[in-house]
Amino acid sequence: MESRPILGIDLGGTNIRLGKVRGDSLEEHHARRISSQAEEELVLQEVFQAVDTVMDDEIVAIGCGVPSVVDVDTGIVHAVENIPSWRRVPLKTRLEERYGLPVLVNNDANAFALGELHFGQGRGVSNMVGMTLGTGLGTGVIIEGSLYCGANCGAGEIGSIPYRDGAIETYCSGQFFERATGESGVAIYGRARQGDEEALQLFEAYGYELGHAVMTVLYAYDPDLVVFGGSVSQGFSFFEPGLRRRLQDFDYQHSLERTTFARSRIEHVAILGAAALHMEP
Numbered sequence: 001m002e003s004r005p006i007l008g009i010d011l012g013g014t015n016i017r018l019g020k021v022r023g024d025s026l027e028e029h030h031a032r033r034i035s036s037q038a039e040e041e042l043v044l045q046e047v048f049q050a051v052d053t054v055m056d057d058e059i060v061a062i063g064c065g066v067p068s069v070v071d072v073d074t075g076i077v078h079a080v081e082n083i084p085s086w087r088r089v090p091l092k093t094r095l096e097e098r099y100g101l102p103v104l105v106n107n108d109a110n111a112f113a114l115g116e117l118h119f120g121q122g123r124g125v126s127n128m129v130g131m132t133l134g135t136g137l138g139t140g141v142i143i144e145g146s147l148y149c150g151a152n153c154g155a156g157e158i159g160s161i162p163y164r165d166g167a168i169e170t171y172c173s174g175q176f177f178e179r180a181t182g183e184s185g186v187a188i189y190g191r192a193r194q195g196d197e198e199a200l201q202l203f204e205a206y207g208y209e210l211g212h213a214v215m216t217v218l219y220a221y222d223p224d225l226v227v228f229g230g231s232v233s234q235g236f237s238f239f240e241p242g243l244r245r246r247l248q249d250f251d252y253q254h255s256l257e258r259t260t261f262a263r264s265r266i267e268h269v270a271i272l273g274a275a276a277l278h279m280e281p
Contacts, residue, residue, distance in 0.1 A: 007054060007101075008266075008275030010108065012056055013082020016050045019268065021275035024119065031053055040085040044246075046099060055099060058190040062095055062103045065111030065270055065278035067138075070153045075105040081136070088234065104277040107153055108270060111138025112229050114147055114280070115273025120266040128225040129156070129217050130264075132184075133232035136211065137173040141221055147280055158216050169217070172213040174232050176206050185232040192238050196202045200238060207239030211246020218250060218259065229264040236263040 005020040005027060019029040023270050030088055036044045067081040075092020095103040113130030113207040122130075126145050132138040137146075137159035141148045148155050148169065159169030174185035180202060191199035214226060222256065228236055240261070250256050266272065 002255060004060045006056055006275040006278050007051070007059045007062045008053070008271040008273070009062065010064045010111070010270035010274055011047065011064060011080075012108075013067060013080070016047060017268065017271055018050060018054055018186070019271050021055035021159070021272055026272060028054070029268055029271065034083075036083045036203070036277055040087075040089060043083055044089065044091075044094060053093075053100070059101065061278045062099065062101055063274040064091065064095070064103065064105045065108040065274040065277075066091065066105060067108045067136075071107050072104075072106060072149055072153050073095065073101060074084065081240075085255065102278075106147075106149070106274075106277055109137045109138025109156065110140040110147055110149060110153075111270055111273035112138065113142055113227075113266075114267065114276040115271075116229070116264060117142050117145075117147075117278045119272045120264060120269060121262045122225060123261070125222045125225045127221065128227065129221055129223045129231060130227050130229060131213070132230040133173055133210075133228055134230035135174050137169040138230075139217065142223075143221070158220070159214055160261050163212065168213050171209040176209060177202060177232075180205075181187070182206065185235065189232070191234045192235060203235050203238035204242040204243065206232075206235075207228070207242025207244075208246045210239060211243045211249075214243060214261075215247065215250050218252075219254070222255065223259065224259045226261065227262050227264055229269060233263050 003023050005022040008021050010017040021026045066077045068077045080086035091155045092103045122128045123137045128142045130140040139156035141156045161168045177185040177188045188199045
């Protein structure tokens with residue numbers, strides 16, 4: 001009998017992306033902008049409107065990834081990034097009340113890691129870390145084949161660790177490029193693809209900085225695999241040499257030889273990962 005679909009929701013600061021996930025495939029995908037600066041209830045109604053366009057009688061559950069700290073048990077999201085009015089929103093409860101389906105809510109980086117575990121580079125891997133490189137740095141941790149959130153959904157928040165004159169995120173996300181040039185990492189990537197020497201050097205320097213975040217991950221979690229996602233990860237081939245150079249300082253080179261580093265290759269992995277919240281034991 002054909003499996004019934006799960007609705008996966010990737011709620012960003014300016015957009016919501018969602019689709020029906022059946023088995024190993026994303027059957028359909030929708031995206032729309034949300035009024036991120038609007039009041040709490042208006043943003044929530046826009047989320048409902050987006051879900052209404054996909055919802056049907058086949059869907060058996062909803063999974064949602066949100067850029068915030070999440071109370072996984074209650075599904076309350078706190079201080080959602082780029083949605084100022086969402087300080088403490090009972091998202092799980094509101095979705096369950098409206099649609100009458102079981103709902104799971106988690107941090108978007110955790111959803112990314114689950115997406116890679118079930119659908120991408122992490123298939124067959126027991127211990128892995130997913131790192132999203134965009135305007136910020138997010139990290140999801142998989143231990144013995146299961147998502148590890150910690151007591152308060154804070155496991156893997158290495159971007160907040162103090163580093164130099166800021167935090168690790170300041171130097172290891174797209175903020176690195178904006179601080180250096182005022183341009184986005186995506187713009188620098190475009191120049192690097194054209195062979196621009198300054199852009200190539202910037203990516204090498206970025207990789208070296210990112211190596212500090214990766215070493216923190218290696219010491220803390222000792223994964224088999226580190227997989228990079230997010231807009232900046234497109235430049236993996238450009239920043240990998242700098243990353244490798246920084247990792248020469250890692251104390252356990254013998255274990256590093258058995259650690260794989262890769263870039264996500266899945267389209268809409270965040271939607272798939274949100275649905276995969278219901279695939280956890």
